[in-house]
Amino acid sequence: MNDQARFYPIGTVGHPWGPAERAEWLAARSIERSYHDDVLVPIGALDASVEVIDYGALAIAPNRYPLKALRLPASIPGAPWALITGGVHGYETSGVHGALAFIETAAAAYADRLSLIVAPCVSPWGYEVINRWNPDCIDPNRSFFPGSPSQEATALMQFIDDLHLDFLVHMDLHETTDSDESEFRPAAAARDGSSFTPGIIPDGYYTVGDTENPQPEFQAAVIRGVEAVTHIAEADDSGEIIGSPVSQRGVIDYPNTELGLCAGMTGARFTTTTEVYPDSPRATPEICTAAQLAAVRAGLDFALAAE
Numbered sequence: 001m002n003d004q005a006r007f008y009p010i011g012t013v014g015h016p017w018g019p020a021e022r023a024e025w026l027a028a029r030s031i032e033r034s035y036h037d038d039v040l041v042p043i044g045a046l047d048a049s050v051e052v053i054d055y056g057a058l059a060i061a062p063n064r065y066p067l068k069a070l071r072l073p074a075s076i077p078g079a080p081w082a083l084i085t086g087g088v089h090g091y092e093t094s095g096v097h098g099a100l101a102f103i104e105t106a107a108a109a110y111a112d113r114l115s116l117i118v119a120p121c122v123s124p125w126g127y128e129v130i131n132r133w134n135p136d137c138i139d140p141n142r143s144f145f146p147g148s149p150s151q152e153a154t155a156l157m158q159f160i161d162d163l164h165l166d167f168l169v170h171m172d173l174h175e176t177t178d179s180d181e182s183e184f185r186p187a188a189a190a191r192d193g194s195s196f197t198p199g200i201i202p203d204g205y206y207t208v209g210d211t212e213n214p215q216p217e218f219q220a221a222v223i224r225g226v227e228a229v230t231h232i233a234e235a236d237d238s239g240e241i242i243g244s245p246v247s248q249r250g251v252i253d254y255p256n257t258e259l260g261l262c263a264g265m266t267g268a269r270f271t272t273t274t275e276v277y278p279d280s281p282r283a284t285p286e287i288c289t290a291a292q293l294a295a296v297r298a299g300l301d302f303a304l305a306a307e
Contacts, residue, residue: 032130070116071115074114081116092174094289096173099118117165119156137191144262144265145257167269168307171263174273203231211254213271274292276292
């Protein structure tokens with residue numbers, strides 16, 4: 001058996017997928033949880049002070065997958081704006097539930113200082129099938145650029161562009177899971193006709209800053225806020241987390257715009273991608289959601305103090 005076949009069952013080693021392989025992959029997906037019950041129902045139960053905005057729908061099932069954003073203008077004019085995004089990778093559960101928990105339990109505390117846009121589940125099909133990709137075998141979080149092939153990324157970018165706002169903060173809530181190594185990285189290698197080299201999933205929370213605008217004090221503030229809730233990932237023997245050098249405890253940096261990451265879409269002064277580790281024996285779903293909530297609060301508090 002050749003190396004690629006050992007790692008993923010779809011496709012031919014060394015050959016990128018075509019339409020047949022993509023269709024085979026899509027046909028193997030199944031609904032495993034409910035976007036309606038987990039996201040739309042809680043949104044519908046929010047206080048009337050939260051404006052619910054429909055900014056599109058997914059072509060695969062428009063009625064099942066409306067795209068929702070929440071707007072909470074500050075009570076004072078001229079307050080800075082913050083963007084919170086979750087579920088860009090639909091399988092990263094605590095990003096979705098952390099964004100909703102922030103709206104439900106903490107957003108009101110910022111009403112006199114900060115205006116908010118929250119997109120709690122950018123990839124609802126991915127949420128239901130618990131997958132990193134969208135139905136077209138595209139990773140939305142590598143697709144935030146003009147002419148994007150991802151309908152999820154395109155819809156969010158257009159919505160944000162149409163608002164004509166300058167954002168002080170953008171926090172994009174993610175997870176790093178064991179399935180990244182067992183499923184999603186091997187699938188990406190098979191899709192692209194490339195080789196797969198196994199890596200190491202870090203045990204703990206970390207953030208991803210922007211190499212072009214790292215804001216190390218902001219990242220450190222987020223880490224401090226989270227470590228009261230869950231443990232922070234340590235560097236491996238090479239001084240890295242998931243193959244990237246650690247710039248400070250619990251922080252690595254990526255070129256957000258170059259990679260098409262959601263965190264790079266606004267050009268905000270303070271940006272971060274949070275990474276919770278739900279598969280740790282020291283974590284629970286409740287801890288992971290609480291960690292996302294703590295990250296958002298710590299990040300917003302720092303940004304407001306620095307403004």
